[in-house]
Amino acid sequence: MPTFEPPRLGEPYLLTPGPLTTSYEVKQAMLRDWGSWDGDFRAMTAELRARLVAMLGDGSDAFTCVPMQGSGSFSVEAMLGTLVPKDGKALVLANGAYGQRAAESLRYAGHAVEVLDKGDYLPPRGSEIAAILAADPAITHVVAIHCETSSGILNPIPEIAQAVEAAGRDLLIDSMSAFGAIALPPTEIRYQALVSSANKCIEGVPGFGFVLVRTEALEAAKGNAHSLALDLYAQWATMEKTGQWRYTPPTHAVAAFLEALRIHEAEGGVAARGARYTANRDTLVKGMRGLGFETLLEDRWLSPIITTFFCPADPAFSFQPFYDGMKARGFIIYPGKLTLVDGFRLGHIGRMDAAVMDKVVQAVAETLAEMGVIDAAPPPAALEERNKQAEAA
Numbered sequence: 001m002p003t004f005e006p007p008r009l010g011e012p013y014l015l016t017p018g019p020l021t022t023s024y025e026v027k028q029a030m031l032r033d034w035g036s037w038d039g040d041f042r043a044m045t046a047e048l049r050a051r052l053v054a055m056l057g058d059g060s061d062a063f064t065c066v067p068m069q070g071s072g073s074f075s076v077e078a079m080l081g082t083l084v085p086k087d088g089k090a091l092v093l094a095n096g097a098y099g100q101r102a103a104e105s106l107r108y109a110g111h112a113v114e115v116l117d118k119g120d121y122l123p124p125r126g127s128e129i130a131a132i133l134a135a136d137p138a139i140t141h142v143v144a145i146h147c148e149t150s151s152g153i154l155n156p157i158p159e160i161a162q163a164v165e166a167a168g169r170d171l172l173i174d175s176m177s178a179f180g181a182i183a184l185p186p187t188e189i190r191y192q193a194l195v196s197s198a199n200k201c202i203e204g205v206p207g208f209g210f211v212l213v214r215t216e217a218l219e220a221a222k223g224n225a226h227s228l229a230l231d232l233y234a235q236w237a238t239m240e241k242t243g244q245w246r247y248t249p250p251t252h253a254v255a256a257f258l259e260a261l262r263i264h265e266a267e268g269g270v271a272a273r274g275a276r277y278t279a280n281r282d283t284l285v286k287g288m289r290g291l292g293f294e295t296l297l298e299d300r301w302l303s304p305i306i307t308t309f310f311c312p313a314d315p316a317f318s319f320q321p322f323y324d325g326m327k328a329r330g331f332i333i334y335p336g337k338l339t340l341v342d343g344f345r346l347g348h349i350g351r352m353d354a355a356v357m358d359k360v361v362q363a364v365a366e367t368l369a370e371m372g373v374i375d376a377a378p379p380p381a382a383l384e385e386r387n388k389q390a391e392a393a
Helices: 024-031 039-054 072-083 097-108 126-135 157-166 215-219 232-242 251-267 269-290 319-328 354-371 380-392
Strands: 063-069 089-094 112-117 141-145 170-174 193-197 208-214 306-310 343-347
Touching: 024 251, 039 063, 039 208, 039 232, 039 251, 063 072, 063 215, 063 232, 072 097, 072 170, 072 193, 072 208, 072 215, 072 232, 089 097, 089 126, 097 112, 097 141, 112 126, 126 157, 141 157, 157 170, 208 215, 208 251, 215 232, 251 269, 269 306, 269 354, 319 354
Parallel strands: 089 112, 089 141, 141 170, 170 193
Antiparallel strands: 063 208, 193 208, 306 343
């Protein structure tokens, strides 16, 4: 297990699902300028693409990597707009903000869309998906969110993939906040493509995302794209021919990402990164429950990426003073994204370990005391809402 120094510049830890706390070496890699057409930078792009494909493990030879400028949502839209044919129809599995955003992206592109809306956090189950696909032969693709960070749920991708494959449809996975820490072996889980970004589990900085896609599927997608800049096929074809990005690349973010990839490999790859994040989560959840907090999700659905906690019912609690108190103690936290109950989110990815999670719990305790919060238990309505998950699952 690596040893972690605190942020060398004194900045707060980011308890968010990306951007996140990065190593000093990753930051340092951005101090040099690179020519976007130069051979050295083209070699960097080639290394980035090869390393990402290799991270898939067995079965990776069927895939290629296409990096795309912009935030992760740019790459999601590029994947959806290119791989779903113009006369295709997508079933989007939504249980939070990012499933709904995928559906919106498809509608913007003029695609037919059906949404299995599970609300704020309930998991989509294979039997539901199988029934929808059996009833609608027009559906060509299913879109699933690997880790829905609006709640922190880790969706059951193997179960989803099995239902999609059995129905003869194609699966597209938004693994934005999970790739690099949770394996998606192509020999065990059948999918056409997945998408992630630089500033998530590989611990780079924002600036680009990437799509890992079956080469034969990408070749067949020529002419599908609804957007010039987000044409995944055209970006891939240019990189294959010239080694260059079609438009100005985020050179400094690429340099930082390569350093992050080397650190990721040195740590032990996907398995080791996932194990560290899981230990972070377990330490955090145990400590927060010890203070009286309750998690939105039952243990079986907790991801190693981010956890949602219910806000205390204590009238002395208010989120903004809580946020301010945590920031003053060196931690940036996330507000909740739930619609029916109040909560907040604490991420456990980035350049931090279980010792940092202990400090997070200590900071929470100190902040509650400062606010005059005596009881961290949630209101009864929150627990009633959580019971729906047990009933549905």
